[in-house]
Amino acid sequence: GDSVTQMEGPVTLSEEAFLTINCTYTATGYPSLFWYVQYPGEGLQLLLKATKADDKGSNKGFEATYRKETTSFHLEKGSVQVSDSAVYFCALSDIGYQKVTFGIGTKLQVIP
Amino acid sequence: DVKVTQSSRYLVKRTGEKVFLECVQDMDHENMFWYRQDPGLGLRLIYFSYDVKMKEKGDIPEGYSVSREKKERFSLILESASTNQTSMYLCASSGPGIQGYTFGSGTRLTVV
Numbered sequence: 058g059d060s061v062t063q064m065e066g067p068v069t070l071s072e073e074a075f076l077t078i079n080c081t082y083t084a085t086g087y088p089s090l091f092w093y094v095q096y097p098g099e100g101l102q103l104l105l106k107a108t109k110a111d112d113k114g115s116n117k118g119f120e121a122t123y124r125k126e127t128t129s130f131h132l133e134k135g136s137v138q139v140s141d142s143a144v145y146f147c148a149l150s151d152i153g154y155q156k157v158t159f160g161i162g163t164k165l166q167v168i169p
Numbered sequence: 170d171v172k173v174t175q176s177s178r179y180l181v182k183r184t185g186e187k188v189f190l191e192c193v194q195d196m197d198h199e200n201m202f203w204y205r206q207d208p209g210l211g212l213r214l215i216y217f218s219y220d221v222k223m224k225e226k227g228d229i230p231e232g233y234s235v236s237r238e239k240k241e242r243f244s245l246i247l248e249s250a251s252t253n254q255t256s257m258y259l260c261a262s263s264g265p266g267i268q269g270y271t272f273g274s275g276t277r278l279t280v281v
Contacts, residue, residue: 065209091269093269093270093272099274099275100259100274100275101212101261101272103269106267106269146212150269156214156217156227157202157269157270158214159204159211159212161211162211
């Protein structure tokens, strides 16, 4: 079945550092790919998405590119802020019923 | 904005009780989902529904049932709560196309 692999963390960075969170996936067909963010005490929010190979999703300074050849969708941000501290989930969708498979989530801690 | 509302943020129930978790969305979404979130395991799909009175088992349906009598409401039922059902429960909905999910804030259930 479909699966998403990402490190659990925590990833600890200083403010203004460069962020990369790796995500790889296994799926049949051509899934859509997502990054969600969960701030403390809240539900998940959609951060960005990409629906086909070589698409780049972007939002709030975060970017991720759909790489079919490496089955990856790594999340990047050039300069993180303390307010970016959260858990980040990579996910892919089954187009039929829009059923989504999530990774384990990566906790990011940004220190001043 | 689409809103997904879960009726309780925190619940404490006793072993053996029947527990109802309610979820309501206000954007006429057809698809609704129940996940549980546990440390080290990420999000796991319990049940989903793509239409009124329709339901499909997810990856971990054992010990749970659901009800969808109206399009906007999707209820998760724990028939006889057990301590291993202590978890964060997240409801989500989605509309047509590849939009991603909108999540509620979650219900943290403790079974004692």
